[in-house]
Amino acid sequence: MKHFPALAIRTLPVIALCAVMAPAAPKPVALDSYDAQAKALLKQMTLEEKIGQMTQADQMYLKDPNDIATYFLGSVLSGGDSDPKDGNSLAAWTELYDSCQKIALKTRLKIPLLYGVDVVHGHNNVLGAVIFPHNIGLGCTRDAELVEKVSQITAQEVKATGINWAFAPCVAAPQDIRWGRIYEGYSEDPKLVKVLGAAAVRGLQGTGLKDPDAVLACAKHYVADGGTSFGTGSPLLDQGDAKVDEDTLRKIHLPGYVSAIDAGVGTVMPSYSSWNGVKCSASKKLMTDILKDELGFQGFLISDYNAVNQLAPDFKQAIAISINAGMDMVMAPEDYREFYNDLKALVEEGKVPQSRIDDAVTRILRVKFAMGLMDKKHSPLADRSLQAMFGSPEHRTVARQAVRESLVLLKNRKKTLPLDRSVKRVHVAGKSADDLGNQCGGWTIDWQGKSGRVTTGGTTIYAAIQTTVSKDTKVTYSRDGTGAEGADAGVVVIGEEPYAEMKGDKKDLSLDAEDIAAVKNMKKAGIPVVVVLISGRPMILGEVLEDADAVVAAWLPGTEGEGVTDVLFGDFSPTGKLSYTWPRSMEQLPLNINMKKVKYDPLFKYGYGLKY
Numbered sequence: 001m002k003h004f005p006a007l008a009i010r011t012l013p014v015i016a017l018c019a020v021m022a023p024a025a026p027k028p029v030a031l032d033s034y035d036a037q038a039k040a041l042l043k044q045m046t047l048e049e050k051i052g053q054m055t056q057a058d059q060m061y062l063k064d065p066n067d068i069a070t071y072f073l074g075s076v077l078s079g080g081d082s083d084p085k086d087g088n089s090l091a092a093w094t095e096l097y098d099s100c101q102k103i104a105l106k107t108r109l110k111i112p113l114l115y116g117v118d119v120v121h122g123h124n125n126v127l128g129a130v131i132f133p134h135n136i137g138l139g140c141t142r143d144a145e146l147v148e149k150v151s152q153i154t155a156q157e158v159k160a161t162g163i164n165w166a167f168a169p170c171v172a173a174p175q176d177i178r179w180g181r182i183y184e185g186y187s188e189d190p191k192l193v194k195v196l197g198a199a200a201v202r203g204l205q206g207t208g209l210k211d212p213d214a215v216l217a218c219a220k221h222y223v224a225d226g227g228t229s230f231g232t233g234s235p236l237l238d239q240g241d242a243k244v245d246e247d248t249l250r251k252i253h254l255p256g257y258v259s260a261i262d263a264g265v266g267t268v269m270p271s272y273s274s275w276n277g278v279k280c281s282a283s284k285k286l287m288t289d290i291l292k293d294e295l296g297f298q299g300f301l302i303s304d305y306n307a308v309n310q311l312a313p314d315f316k317q318a319i320a321i322s323i324n325a326g327m328d329m330v331m332a333p334e335d336y337r338e339f340y341n342d343l344k345a346l347v348e349e350g351k352v353p354q355s356r357i358d359d360a361v362t363r364i365l366r367v368k369f370a371m372g373l374m375d376k377k378h379s380p381l382a383d384r385s386l387q388a389m390f391g392s393p394e395h396r397t398v399a400r401q402a403v404r405e406s407l408v409l410l411k412n413r414k415k416t417l418p419l420d421r422s423v424k425r426v427h428v429a430g431k432s433a434d435d436l437g438n439q440c441g442g443w444t445i446d447w448q449g450k451s452g453r454v455t456t457g458g459t460t461i462y463a464a465i466q467t468t469v470s471k472d473t474k475v476t477y478s479r480d481g482t483g484a485e486g487a488d489a490g491v492v493v494i495g496e497e498p499y500a501e502m503k504g505d506k507k508d509l510s511l512d513a514e515d516i517a518a519v520k521n522m523k524k525a526g527i528p529v530v531v532v533l534i535s536g537r538p539m540i541l542g543e544v545l546e547d548a549d550a551v552v553a554a555w556l557p558g559t560e561g562e563g564v565t566d567v568l569f570g571d572f573s574p575t576g577k578l579s580y581t582w583p584r585s586m587e588q589l590p591l592n593i594n595m596k597k598v599k600y601d602p603l604f605k606y607g608y609g610l611k612y
């Protein structure tokens, strides 16, 4: 395992943090090396065909599937809840992809579609896919090689459905844990984001975008989506305003993009949020001057979902603002027809120069050539031979390792952990002990995720305990922690229920009354109590910290619950280190290692984590 130095504590000299241990990666092929082919194709294209390439619709809102050809669409996406009509099976997703691609291939130039989905922690829309720990947990592994492997497997499972574009990795550096998307970020520390974001791009895109089981990646959300000020967002932080100077923007929020570009990322998604009052999706300074001109990004920019609509009351005016500022493709899920007609009119009226259209389409075509999509010998339809490994035990083994390495041991009074698997009885409690939905969190089958025993194939922590203990050990369960008397040890699994994006903005991160009561009930039995926290962020532990003999932060581990019991029962020692600062109270927030002139006195420091 290649580990990023975990001792990234505030006081360490910066130099100590720069000794990044990331595998030396082969330099990706420069996207502009495909310009001759891209420009030759551009020459053949009509204005309509060019504008079509800049248009992305959501498949669920296609007024007529043939609009893919009628409007020469360059891309189609499935947003959070945009599923196949026949359900979320591997077969249904593959059929959906092929049906869209076949229509695109009926056009005059037969330019294949890019089909994009949110690949937040695995191919998380599809039943039976391996669901990996969310990025907050991967951040705690400090293991770039593992993150690359996780992303490689994710790409394989995505490509098994034919889908060829992942809106990942999120390279935010969230600075306030009250943000609903914090768990999509690896860390508050830009140095860690830089290393793991690049590893994810390499894993997703393979050695050169052309690998049959590689997909196009998308670094998001550009930029400082995780740096917004509390109270400026909807409702609190999400899509808010990052009121930071340029030096802070460059030091904290840009590094993930620099390393993603170095790793050859083919697309970048500008953020809904603003920088000092200017929407990122309207900012020529951010999208063109810094990203394209200064950093040399050669791929293309894809807007967020209806993000362009937010730029002006009049959609046509908003389109002009964003395209002229450097946006290349617009995610216009429902109003793709209006987008197409408005942009065409804007070019004809001279309000968007033809040169901007040609630049955008050249960028899009470069990427499609680099992916081998234009190679006549290579069919862009799904390769169903890739489905053999979908959700396979081999893939789950890697996910289980990622779970193990993501766990952070926060407390272990009198060496309560590791537990003895051959005791007479273990009592299990808590709302998330036997709830795969809570264990996976948001972006799982449904956009918001949802609580529930079995939302997709996987192993709950309760089920994992049952298979880990010896055959003579009794495992009992009560959600509220009662009935533990006589057991040798108690495990209480508590924390957050699933959420995504703005639904997760919270002004209070205290544990809920049910969780506190479950721990107290377990403690009344007079047995050692192990608390496992299933959450998308650090939470205010309050009296639970005192009541518990041991506390493990498991984040949102995904389908492989055995990764948790591997550590609880000592097959592996915990190695995880906090990727975010853990506050004592809400009054301390925001609190992170990047803040100056603030007393840094958290409950657990960035980089904290005990071993056995």
Ligand code: GLC
Pocket: 078, 079, 080, 118, 167, 220, 304, 305
């Ligand atoms: C969402 C998210 C973005 C996602 C996109 C497509 O609103 O902001 O992360 O990729 O829309 O679902």
